[in-house]
Amino acid sequence: MLAYRDGDAGAFEKLYARHRGALYRFVLRSLKDRSVAEELFQEAWIRVIEARERYAPSARFTTWLYTIAHNLLVDHWRRKGLALVELTDEHASPDNPARQVEARQTAARFLQALEALPPAQREAFLLHEEVGLSVAEIAAATGTNEEAAKSRLRYALAKLKAAVDE
């Protein structure tokens, strides 16, 4: 990021290649709407580009990047109210009798459970599992304290485990 800040366009391409997949999945799985997820994904990177002059390596770039993404998600949730906290019925019935492959059924159940999580818990889980952030980094990225981050993650894991064990 420092190299990009200093005018090296190639540095951004490397940075983007390293983080694009995880960020995309993080945003996509935090939301239900793919088009909205893509919009937020792009917006997050645009903010990185625009903020390059002010960038100071006080934290890991990853933490900074996901702080931006978290803020965008929060804005999105605020605009939508609390609708995303509850799952709608269409997402609550993923079981498809036509599916023959057990693995796919399991994956679907897992995805359903993931989507059923409250946004804060899902976010904590995704930051931990998809991005590989520690509890402290999750707290930093989401603007909360470590206790809260740890609690969210623990609840998320417990619910997902219950869904997997069903």
Place this chain on the structure above:
Amino acid sequence: MSDDPKISQRYRGLPREEPPRALDEAILAASRRAVNRRRWYYPVAAAAVIVLAVAVVAHVDREQPDGEVVAPPAKVLETPPPPPVVEQPRAEAPQAAQKPARPQFAPDPQADSGRRSDAARAPAAGPAAREEQNDVAASPAPAAAEARRDREADSLARMQAQRAPASQAARASALAGAAPSPEQWLQGIVDLRRQGRHEEADRELAEFRKRYPDYRLSGEMKAKVERRQ
């Protein structure tokens, strides 16, 4: 935080979605545009700052001389032109002209009090005045006639001082708003002595010593500027 490997495994089993190619290209293009914008932005900004600084300096330079040129002439104009022969204004004229610019004591800036002849030392005087003063110096005329001639010479010198090239230094000094140099001032005092205007000369000398307490007068100059008892 103890992770359940099964959860992690399940999560890894989910499809690994990637952003669409078009999205990648749009973001990378934006990043390149930002860098290119920066490439021209900083040189242009730096050039603008330099141009602005030069403009400000030029403006200040233009302003300063104006202030110096405009103010002193007003002072010169305020000085009432001395009547030709009347005694009274002679005593007041130096006070009216006072310190800011002492045009009456601003002879040739090259003046060297030690080597110049009396005629050459005539303050701001044209050839006629010099002739008069030469006469004064040369002929032992009676006191009354000498005083009269002295006054006429002084009056003539004053009038010519406003026109003659010899007074350019004085006017330049006045225009510049600068006080005469110590040498010029002393030369003026010498001239006053020569013209018999000793009281004025005393005042000027006292003022000079107040202004330049550390100025050391040569013996020759001292003899010229101090009143002989």
